[in-house]
Structures are given as C-alpha cells and as structure tokens.
Amino acid sequence: MKIHRLAAVAAVLGMLGFGQTALAQDAPKAITIATEGAYAPWNFTNADGKLDGLEIELANDLCARMKITCTIIAQNWDGLIPSLKVGKFDVIMAGMFITPKRLETIDFTQPYAVDPGGFAVAKDSELGKLGLSAEKFNLDDEAASMAAIEKLKPLLKGKVVGVQSATMMGEFVKKYFGDTVEIREYKTTEQHDLDLAAGRIDAIFAQQTALTATLSKPELADYTLAGPGFVGGMFGLGTGAGLRKEDTKLKEMLNTAIDEAIADGTIKRISEKWVKTDVTPVK
Numbered sequence: 001m002k003i004h005r006l007a008a009v010a011a012v013l014g015m016l017g018f019g020q021t022a023l024a025q026d027a028p029k030a031i032t033i034a035t036e037g038a039y040a041p042w043n044f045t046n047a048d049g050k051l052d053g054l055e056i057e058l059a060n061d062l063c064a065r066m067k068i069t070c071t072i073i074a075q076n077w078d079g080l081i082p083s084l085k086v087g088k089f090d091v092i093m094a095g096m097f098i099t100p101k102r103l104e105t106i107d108f109t110q111p112y113a114v115d116p117g118g119f120a121v122a123k124d125s126e127l128g129k130l131g132l133s134a135e136k137f138n139l140d141d142e143a144a145s146m147a148a149i150e151k152l153k154p155l156l157k158g159k160v161v162g163v164q165s166a167t168m169m170g171e172f173v174k175k176y177f178g179d180t181v182e183i184r185e186y187k188t189t190e191q192h193d194l195d196l197a198a199g200r201i202d203a204i205f206a207q208q209t210a211l212t213a214t215l216s217k218p219e220l221a222d223y224t225l226a227g228p229g230f231v232g233g234m235f236g237l238g239t240g241a242g243l244r245k246e247d248t249k250l251k252e253m254l255n256t257a258i259d260e261a262i263a264d265g266t267i268k269r270i271s272e273k274w275v276k277t278d279v280t281p282v283k
Helices: 002-015 054-066 077-085 126-130 142-156 168-177 189-197 208-214 248-263 266-275
Strands: 030-035 043-045 069-074 117-122 132-138 160-164 182-186 203-207 223-231
Touching: 030 054, 030 077, 043 054, 054 069, 054 248, 054 266, 117 126, 117 168, 117 208, 126 142, 126 223, 132 142, 142 168, 142 223, 160 168, 160 189, 168 182, 168 203, 182 189, 189 203, 189 208, 203 208, 208 223, 208 266, 248 266
Parallel strands: 030 069, 132 223, 160 182, 160 203
Antiparallel strands: 117 203, 117 223
C-alpha cells in the first residue's frame, strides 16, 4: 500500500512540473559555452582563428573556479537562445542583456558586467561636437532619461543609425528615436562598422565599450563616442550568462564563481584589459 501511495505522489509531482528539476542536481563535469565570436572586444575570432576577448577569458576563469571542463564555440547571434533551449550547448556568454523578455524563455546568472549603450558619430556632426558625456541615465528613471533623449533628438534628426538586429540596442533606437532617425539593421556589428567607415550610415548605437574598440580602427579616426550612456530599463540588469531554466545547479555554480571573480578583482582586471574601463557590477 505504501509503495502505491509513493508512486501516486511521484506521478502528481511529475504532472506539476517537479520531478527531476526539483531534486538536487549533480554538478556537471563538463559544459559547452556559446558566444557570438563577432563582437569585439567582448568576443571575437582572432588572427589565429581562435575565439578571444573579454568573455572568452572570463569564461575560462569561471570554469577553472568551478573545476569543470569547458568547450567554447561560436554561434550566430540570432540562433543563440533557440540553440540553447534544444541543448546544442549549455551556456551563453555573448554580451547578452538580462531582460524580462528573455527571462520568459531562458534563465540567467547574476550580471557579470554593466555597460551603457551610446552613439558613435562623426566628430564634425552636431552630436559629435558635443563629445562624450560622463552622464549615464537609467531608463528606470523615466523623467531624467526622457529629458536626455529629447535633447538628443534634434541632433540626430534625419540621420541614418545602424544597429545590430535582434538586440536591445536596436529596440532602444526603435522605441526612443524611431520618429527621428532612419534605422538600418545589420546581422553583425562588423557590418555596421564597415558602413559607418564608408559613410553609408551616420551613426551607430551599441555598447560604449564595443564602440571604443570600433573607433580605434584607423578608418574610423573621424568618428567619436558622443552624448550620454543609457542603462537599466529595457537593457535589464546588465550582461549575464544565459542558461536553461532547469539547470539550477549550473546556475548556482556560475553565480558562486562570478561572486568570487567580482570579489577578488578578476572582472575588473579582465575588463580593464579588454575594454579599458571597469564594467564590474555594483553588488
């Protein structure tokens, strides 16, 4: 009789979505991490054909802390979340913001970086002449951020702005500047960099650290970061590692490793090496 009751309880738990994911999971011994490999200096393919950048170095550091074997692969940006869900790999580390929309389908670790979005424009443009502002506006503070956006609109009116498709950077420009600029979407950031250098677009909106790397290229010597940076709101909590909702043990391990990397200054050191600024989240 007791055996039958236990079987019945197990069946009910299974129907309610408990079962294996509710039980203590074993720590994985090996995982595969996917990155885009086309978003320098966060992740890119170097001259030797190997993946490199801030997130590659950080991924290897986190894996060493977790004492597990990690394989890092490249995956097109628009296929990252679908491929994660079907089990092609276990973790995404690709400059991906933790947003409510993404949290509907996958889970994230705590953020390992917070990096504002901003504009790159010609130095002799109206916005370019103002230069880079030290101000960073949180979109959760609607009054302050909208005031800043309204000041930018006249300086960008009629301009063609390049964004990477299927990103929150693109969604930001559509939402706040869609009535002011022409938006041109690109599959990769490398493509909009080329069009900016060729004069086919007037501006790029992207993460400021990525734009700093872009503007270091000789062909973009006449362009600059300009205006304030934007965080929060649709950009979520920052950049984190994406993983499947059921992988609770792996999330716990990654969060512990990220905590350690923040506490001992590793993320500060790695970010200053690759993006020339400290993107460590404030705990």
